[in-house]
Amino acid sequence: MGEEELEAVTRLLKSRSLFRYYGIDHQHEVAAFEADFARFVGVRHAVAVSSGTGALHTALAALGVGPGQEVIVPAYLWVSVVAAVVNQGAIPVLADIDDTFCIDPAAIQRCVTGRTAGIILVHMSGAPGDVEAIRKIADRRDLFLLEDCAQCAGGSVNGRGVGTFGDMAVFSFQMNKNMSAGEGGAVVTSDARLHARAVACHDVGYARDANGRMIFDQPDLCLWGKGYRLDELRAAILRVQLQRLPQTTSAMRGSKYRIRKALARHPSVQLRRIVDPAGDTGAFLITTYRDAETARRVNLALRAEGIVTSPQGVSNVLLTDWGLHLYYNIVSLVRQTSVNQSGFPWTLAQNADSARAYAKGACPVADNLFERSILLAIPSCLSEQDENDIIRAFDKVLPVCAA
Ligand SMILES: Cc1ncc(COP(=O)(O)O)c(C=O)c1O
Incomplete structure (x- = not known):
């Protein structure tokens, strides 16, 4: 953090307009960050959100993940990855890692069932996984690929940025990450429909017009919002951090x-x-x-x-x-806990046929x-x-x- 971040924050505070969609002296900082970030990653669209966890939830909602579906996740990850799957009502399926410390393409192949909707590849501990091989598996099996680039912003494989291989990708700008505003995140995609759904889901569930007013006459975009909007202050910091990345x-x-x-x-x-x-x-x-x-x-x-x-x-x-980077330390996963009495999503009839193995030993x-x-x-x-x-x-x- 340096003088540039200080200048950006001061400018924003003086504008007294910290909400992303409108304000008395609106600086359009979140929108500018989204454009900058999409360009940097090499995708058409970015949605800035309030955390990487929020980005995962938004992406899975945009992808339509829900009960009756399985999502393949790696054994080495962060708790938020499984949380997002479980909160959507789907079942996480663990795939082992290899010596890249990221998900093993061969293990993915063994995990695919008729219920598999997609794969979350987490580029762990700063370095990308074998994303080219995994993209091919996703294409062959007709699965979505979501890249979790929270720990790998600015990474690439053979000259192509992480975040461009997946149908969607997520980033985190929490304190420990390569660029940060303390908290923050982004969802990126080159697919216009997924982008529109992510915009609606990260906010209140609806699209907005150029003035930030909600639109109710787009039937495809009358969804449910998760409330993960980013504020102008942090976007201003992130624009500077992105230049430093x-x-x-x-x-x-x-x-x-x-x-x-x-x-x-x-x-x-x-x-x-x-x-x-x-x-x-x-x-x-x-x-x-x-x-x-x-x-x-x-x-x-x-x-x-x-x-x-x-x-x-x-x-x-x-x-x-x-x-909580290690699957077997995630107590709520091992015990298959639920936030409510129903046992959701583990007890749902649609999920009854999904095999679950989460205790130590599942990924040798x-x-x-x-x-x-x-x-x-x-x-x-x-x-x-x-x-x-x-x-x-x-x-x-x-x-x-x-x-
Ligand atoms: C791989 C991975 N995914 C998702 C997240 C969640 O990000 P956040 O802490 O911004 O919610 C993190 C970071 O904490 C992470 O390391």
Whole structure:
């Protein structure tokens, strides 16, 4: 955050017009951000929303997901992904990951049933999944592909931006993301119908005219709204953050690949397979070890060397300590809980034939990788000295802890 964000926020506050659709001195900041963001991603349309979670709910509503349908999700994800499926009344089906730490295309094939509506590919921990292969599966099986790019804004595969492969894609601008306004999100698509439905669903359920007035005579767009509009203030911050994004990802990628190169000297470390290093945003480094005990020892030793963030100490972490990113830690999924007495959506007759397996053991490749891997966040402000400190710490601890 710098002077540009401060200027943007001040300008917006002075306008006294913080609502996106109209105001006394309306700045049209959300609309401008949507246009900027769609252009940046490489799609026709973007809808700015108040969170990545809201973006997922909006996208699934636009796609018409509901009871009687299954949506394939990865074992390594964020709780919001399953929450969006469950809240729509559909059944999440877990597919295992591979050494990209994203959903495994072969596992997707095994999960498809006659009830499968689509696939959510989550580009986890800063780097894209094998999206080209997954797009082909979606096409062959006539499934929708929703890309969750919350952790991968600015990423690409073979020169094509993440978010352009899916029928729809979502982004988050929450604090931990590559660009942020504290909270915020976006739904993107090149499909005009899906866009119109997302616009209606993220708001009050109806389309609006150029003056922000609701339209009630479009039968296709008399839907139900979820109330995820973004405000002008955060859009103004996000427009500045978007301009910074290439610089942010290039800095993270530079640091990460310098460290990865140094780690290649150590045969005791396996590095995550990256589908296209040029399109990795660099936000996280994942290293994998022989077994759980080795990973635990390396993690503790790196921490003792000062390779730990403060004050909360969330990085570096063993992946097993990465909370609601791991399917088996999502208690409400494992227990199939409901927000109401009916047991929705688990007890719906339309969902009766869907198989469910959510407890640890359901995705053995993920279970094994989680136990043996460490996640290190890579900030965009690492100096050469910081990078040297990280490399020196690995050089010191690996021969002792992982030999
Ligand atoms: C993969 C993924 N999807 C969705 C979300 C939800 O975003 P938000 O926190 O903005 O609701 C997050 C982030 O928290 C995420 O990491």
